[in-house]
Amino acid sequence: MAEKRRAPIVGRYTQEELALATRNSGMPLEALRYDLTPAGLHYLLIHFDIPAADAATWELRIEGLVARSRTFSLAQLQGLPASTVRVTMECAGNGRGQTSPRYPSMPWLEEGVSTAEWTGVSLSLLFKEIQVKESAREIVFHGADRGFDRGVEHSFSRSLAPAEAMRDDVLVAYAMNGQPLLPQHGAPLRLVVPDWYGMASVKWLARIEAIDHAFEGVQQMGSYHFRTVAGEKGVPCSRMRVNSLMAPPGIPDYYGRRRTVDAGWVEILGRAWSGSAPIRRVEFAADGVWQDAVLDAPTGDHAWRRWTARWNAPSGAHELRCRATDESGAVQPLDPPWDVTGFGNNAAQRVEVIAR
Ligand SMILES: Nc1nc2c(c(=O)[nH]1)N[C@H]1C(S)=C(S)[C@@H](COP(=O)(O)O)O[C@H]1N2
Numbered sequence: 001m002a003e004k005r006r007a008p009i010v011g012r013y014t015q016e017e018l019a020l021a022t023r024n025s026g027m028p029l030e031a032l033r034y035d036l037t038p039a040g041l042h043y044l045l046i047h048f049d050i051p052a053a054d055a056a057t058w059e060l061r062i063e064g065l066v067a068r069s070r071t072f073s074l075a076q077l078q079g080l081p082a083s084t085v086r087v088t089m090e091c092a093g094n095g096r097g098q099t100s101p102r103y104p105s106m107p108w109l110e111e112g113v114s115t116a117e118w119t120g121v122s123l124s125l126l127f128k129e130i131q132v133k134e135s136a137r138e139i140v141f142h143g144a145d146r147g148f149d150r151g152v153e154h155s156f157s158r159s160l161a162p163a164e165a166m167r168d169d170v171l172v173a174y175a176m177n178g179q180p181l182l183p184q185h186g187a188p189l190r191l192v193v194p195d196w197y198g199m200a201s202v203k204w205l206a207r208i209e210a211i212d213h214a215f216e217g218v219q220q221m222g223s224y225h226f227r228t229v230a231g232e233k234g235v236p237c238s239r240m241r242v243n244s245l246m247a248p249p250g251i252p253d254y255y256g257r258r259r260t261v262d263a264g265w266v267e268i269l270g271r272a273w274s275g276s277a278p279i280r281r282v283e284f285a286a287d288g289v290w291q292d293a294v295l296d297a298p299t300g301d302h303a304w305r306r307w308t309a310r311w312n313a314p315s316g317a318h319e320l321r322c323r324a325t326d327e328s329g330a331v332q333p334l335d336p337p338w339d340v341t342g343f344g345n346n347a348a349q350r351v352e353v354i355a356r
């Protein structure tokens with residue numbers, strides 16, 4: 001595939017980045033207080049345009065290396081046994097805007113993450129009927145949205161290995177938080193792949209195809225790889241790295257977002273998640289002094305975990321941070337890990353606060 005990678009940027013955001021940032025909203029960090037992000041506050045990442053989609057005539061075609069190709073209407077899928085899964089989804093590019101030089105793309109600071117309850121049909125249930133052949137090497141999921149990236153026209157399509165696609169918790173979802181999907185979240189149908197970065201959860205899902213080779217689509221091979229230098233093959237982005245955020249305490253300044261709190265005891269609340277292993281520990285720091293945060297009970301195998309910490313704030317300027325560790329032993333780094341296209345930045349958050 002032609003690699004016409006954009007040149008990295010040091011310094012001010014470009015008009016193109018601002019256009020992406022206004023189309024693709026993040027979750028306001030105060031929404032970390034909700035176990036489930038209300039649909040209208042869930043972050044958004046839409047590469048092209050939201051396609052015109054009519055739920056009454058929408059069809060999902062499953063074909064390729066399968067014993068029985070089939071086309072399902074939405075009503076047919078809704079007639080099958082339903083599953084609901086609570087999923088924390090994070091954009092692989094979350095944190096890109098904090099790295100320098102940065103790759104010209106969606107300049108997330110840290111707000112490209114949210115949690116929703118998705119309802120739909122388990123893909124493994126559909127596959128029982130369709131029967132994927134032994135010769136299938138990958139399952140490709142095609143979205144109905146289309147556009148260009150780096151000069152190549154394509155639909156947003158992604159693939160998974162059959163074993164990954166067959167997991168019971170991988171859903172063809174038609175509802176979010178108990179309501180029909182909103183247009184911006186993939187109405188009327190989307191894939192939801194728990195634990196993986198968001199790009200795997202293909203929205204406006206129109207076609208599923210079993211193929212006998214590695215899928216080479218732009219969104220599969222061109223993008224979504226960890227690469228230390230441009231042009232190298234790299235490692236595909238898959239499961240979310242361990243990460244955490246706090247809801248910035250106190251009240252913000254309108255323009256600079258800097259926080260003000262009253263001196264004395266401050267309750268800090270946040271969330272921690274990892275697509276690789278359960279959360280083991282969260283630490284909170286004020287001015288570089290780390291303490292263990294208190295973890296709430298988990299609310300699902302694929303959802304973020306709430307944590308709290310108490311901080312006795314002396315008057316003056318302070319820097320707050322938090323970092324999580326998962327059961328694999330992975331811990332968030334203090335500085336952004338280097339990646340050419342700005343994927344997977346799970347560096348510990350920094351929040352500047354003035355206590356008065
Ligand atoms: N068809 C399609 N699916 C897509 C995308 C897209 O642009 N088109 N964006 C992906 C990316 S990069 C992310 S992070 C998630 C975001 O899902 P959300 O907008 O519902 O939060 O959708 C994924 N699925």
Ligand SMILES: [Mo]
Pocket residue numbers: 045090091092093198199
């Ligand atoms: Mo993303």
